[in-house]
Amino acid sequence: MKITLITGGSRGLGxxxxxxxxxxxxxxxxTYHRRADEAGTLVA
Numbered sequence: 001m002k003i004t005l006i007t008g009g010s011r012g013l014g015x016x017x018x019x020x021x022x023x024x025x026x027x028x029x030x031t032y033h034r035r036a037d038e039a040g041t042l043v044a
Contacts, residue, residue: 002026010039018042 004021008014010032018028019042032039 003029005029005031007031008033010035010042015042 002021002025004018004026006014006018006021006028009018009028009030014030014032015038018030022028030039030043
């Protein structure tokens, strides 16, 4: 099991990296400062 921590994951590069790694089997821990709506969409 691979677990990845991504800060600033609700948009931009963080969001892209979260999608990329999740597609390759990583479990993702995602943090964000703003844009809770975008973070929620990504998690879903």
